[in-house]
Every structure is written in C-alpha cells, then in structure tokens.
Amino acid sequence: MNKARMFHWGAVASLVALILLCLAWELWLAPLRPGGSWLMLKAVLLLLPLMGILRERVYTYQWSSMFILAYFAEGVMRSWADSGLAQALAMGEVALTTSYFCCVVLFVRARRQALAA
8 A cells, every 4th residue: 555545544544543532522521501502503613624525536635634633723722721531531622633633634645656756
C-alpha cells in the first residue's frame, strides 16, 4: 500500500471515529443535559467533509484540515474544564482530531510527491 493510500484510510478512520464519539458523547455517555443535548449536532457538521475524504478529493482534505481545528479547540477546552468521563471523552476528541489533521497533511504531501515524480 502506498503512503497516500495509508494516510487516506487513517483520515477516514479518524473522521468516522470522531463522528461516532461526538454522537455517543452528547447523546448517551456524558451529555450536558440528562437525556442528551443539542450539542450532538456538532457531529452533523463532520459529515460535510466525509464524502470528499472518501473520494480522495485534495481540495476537501485542504479545507477540512482547517475545519477540524474547531473540534480540536473544543476538545482542549473541555478536557481542561470538565471532569470525569466528559474529560476523558474530550481527550479522545483531541487525539482523534490530531490524528485526522496529521493524516490529512501527510496525504496531501504524499499525493503531491506522487504527482511530481
């Protein structure tokens, strides 16, 4: 498997895992309000880049690398401010967004190197 393909699947896996984490976090695991909160809609926004990522569109990789930073910032703030399970979930969000960002940057770099060769 070439590098670009490996980073592509890393980005897909971390994005899908982040979507599932956001849904589970805000609906069942540690919602802000009992019974779930409207904050679960943040997972819907993560669906915006999903099709472009699945189709390996470089433009989607580029803009989503900046888009994901909002989720990184939320994870950092909630890991600092929350406690217990919510804090652990926030740290998971930070880990997934970092993984996604790294895979996206490395995918674009590998794709450009492959086109230049």
